[in-house]
Amino acid sequence: xxxxxxxxxxxxxxxxxxxxxxxxxxxxxxxxxxxxxxxxxxxxxxxxxxxxxxxxxxxxxxxxxxxxxxxxxxxxxxxxxxxxxxxxxxxxxxxxxxxxxxxxxxxxxxxxxxxxxxxxxxxxxxxxxxxxxxxxxxxxxxxxxxxxxxxxxxxxxxxxxxxxxxxxxxxxxxxxxxxxxxxxxxxxxxxxxxxxxxxxxxxxxxxxxxxxxxxxxxxxxxxxxxxxxxxxxxxxxxxxxxxxxxxxxxxxxxxxxxxxxxxxxxxxxxxxxxxxxxxxxxxxxxxxxxxxxxxxxxxxxxxxxxxxxxxxxxxxxxxxxxxxxxxxxxxxxxxxxxxxxxxxxxxxxxxxxxxxxxxxxxxxxxxxxxxxxxxxxxxxxxxxxxxxxxxxxxxxxxxxx
Numbered sequence: 001x002x003x004x005x006x007x008x009x010x011x012x013x014x015x016x017x018x019x020x021x022x023x024x025x026x027x028x029x030x031x032x033x034x035x036x037x038x039x040x041x042x043x044x045x046x047x048x049x050x051x052x053x054x055x056x057x058x059x060x061x062x063x064x065x066x067x068x069x070x071x072x073x074x075x076x077x078x079x080x081x082x083x084x085x086x087x088x089x090x091x092x093x094x095x096x097x098x099x100x101x102x103x104x105x106x107x108x109x110x111x112x113x114x115x116x117x118x119x120x121x122x123x124x125x126x127x128x129x130x131x132x133x134x135x136x137x138x139x140x141x142x143x144x145x146x147x148x149x150x151x152x153x154x155x156x157x158x159x160x161x162x163x164x165x166x167x168x169x170x171x172x173x174x175x176x177x178x179x180x181x182x183x184x185x186x187x188x189x190x191x192x193x194x195x196x197x198x199x200x201x202x203x204x205x206x207x208x209x210x211x212x213x214x215x216x217x218x219x220x221x222x223x224x225x226x227x228x229x230x231x232x233x234x235x236x237x238x239x240x241x242x243x244x245x246x247x248x249x250x251x252x253x254x255x256x257x258x259x260x261x262x263x264x265x266x267x268x269x270x271x272x273x274x275x276x277x278x279x280x281x282x283x284x285x286x287x288x289x290x291x292x293x294x295x296x297x298x299x300x301x302x303x304x305x306x307x308x309x310x311x312x313x314x315x316x317x318x319x320x321x322x323x324x325x326x327x328x329x330x331x332x333x334x335x336x337x338x339x340x341x342x343x344x345x346x347x348x349x350x351x352x353x354x355x356x357x358x359x360x361x362x363x364x365x366x367x368x369x370x371x372x373x374x375x376x377x378x379x380x381x382x383x384x385x386x387x388x389x390x391x392x393x394x395x396x397x398x399x400x401x
Contacts, residue, residue: 007128014140016187017125019179020080020117021141022148023087024060024354026172027110028053028235029152033250034165035239041165042100046240049100050365052107053236057358059111060118061351067119068347069204076124077189083116084180091173095166113176119350126335126342127190136275138328151261157254207344219393220334221349223284225356226386227291227323230379232357234316236364237375241312245372248309256313263317267324280329280336281396287326288390294318295383302376315379333393356382 007013031052038049071079090110097103125137159167211217242248242256267287275283298315301307331349338345360378367374 012186014137016179016182017121017137018140019175020084020121020183023172023176023179024111024114024118025148026152026175027056027107027114028232029148030156030159030168030171031165032153032235032239033157033243033253034160034168036243037160037165037250038100038103042103044100045369046244047365047369050236050240050361050368052100052104053232054358054361054365055104056107056111057232057354057361059108060115061354061358063112064115064119064347064350064354065208066347067116068123068344068350071120071123072191072341072344073194075189075191075194076120076127077183077187079116079120080187081180081183083113083120084176084183085113086116087113087176088173088180089113091169091176095169095173110172115350115354119347122331122335122346122349123342124190126339126346136272136328138331141328141331151258153257154254157250157252160250204344207341208348211338211341211345211348214337215392215394216337217334217345217348219389219391220284220330221352222389222392223288223326223386224330224334224349225352226382226389227287227319227326228353229356229360229382230291230295230319231323233360233364233375233378233382234319236361237368238312238316240368241307241372241375242309245307246309256309259313259317260320263320264324267321267326270321270325271328275329279396280333281393283329284326284333284393285390287322287329288386290325291319291322291386292383294322295379295381298376299380302373307372319379 035049035052036046038044038052039046042049067079067083087110090106090108090113093106093109094103097106121141122138125141155171156168159171238257239253242253243250248256267290271283278286294315297318298311301311334349335342335345360382363378364375
């Protein structure tokens with residue numbers, strides 16, 4: 001198959017783009033079961049270990065703001081290939097880390113590499129599709145973003161149990177290396193006309209400002225961010241609760257997370273069956289309400305003093321249902337009105353996703369030791385904010401103002 005034959009709606013195209021997006025989540029999911037073991041390995045505390053997640057989310061968010069404009073200026077293909085190479089180097093550096101701070105630094109490099117494919121893949125899809133077809137393809141991207149944190153802890157738990165924490169990073173390097181080789185020979189350039197002014201600071205800031213104040217973009221992006229804030233707070237806080245407080249092993253933790261897969265698949269089935277009929281706007285409304293119910297379901301048992309695996313996994317399953325419903329439509333909705341700046345819009349969307357995730361992760365890492373109920377509280381608050389975000393979106397046919 002020649003590069004010119006690459007199609008985003010083909011099995012090969014969807015699989016390639018899905019794996020590129022999954023790398024960012026894989027960097028977290030494979031690693032999460034190893035968090036408690038790092039406390040003893042590096043002779044540090046859980047809060048410092050959790051910073052390995054917080055800095056990853058932060059770097060991932062910030063560097064997406066550059067990845068999008070870079071892809072508009074130089075093309076999708078070179079940015080993706082460079083990102084994959086950096087990712088391989090970052091994964092190897094993580095595996096070789098000798099101190100917790102060198103691991104934290106290597107995690108930044110890993111995030112920089114991962115964010116390129118994450119941001120640019122959505123722009124690539126927008127280059128080659130639009131409307132309902134774009135939302136359909138985005139549903140597979142959404143599947144990668146949701147199933148990666150749901151499935152990879154199972155693999156990570158087994159790697160941790162049998163080989164130690166370094167094994168997860170060896171696995172990451174191998175996957176990214178193979179993806180780099182495939183993309184080198186198969187991935188074409190999809191941008192029709194490069195934007196020579198995309199990297200000018202003044203123009204970048206004006207473009208980002210235009211998107212932020214446009215309710216057609218910001219409402220969808222804010223909901224995306226709220227759901228990811230809840231998801232990443234869960235990823236950061238659940239290992240402590242389930243493995244430290246409740247005593248589950250890394251392997252058992254990984255198996256418990258498999259329940260989240262059922263939640264996401266339910267949401268994804270609903271999207272594929274009813275998404276075109278109901279429409280983007282109504283799908284995100286439904287998703288936001290389910291996310292709010294997830295927050296309430298975690299908040300109430302915690303306030304009653306009931307802490308168990310069911311009280312954690314049940315609401316997280318509901319959150320994954322919301323993710324399966326809202327994520328594809330919110331991504332497509334945020335990008336559909338901005339084809340001329342798809343790279344920048346995709347980058348800002350990713351920044352808001354990962355930025356809110358970084359904030360949620362930071363709050364958990366700072367407060368969980370002294371305030372065990374911080375994760376349920378955060379779920380409830382952010383669930384309310386998600387519903388408010390949808391209220392900002394103009395109804396179809398209404399003026400954006």
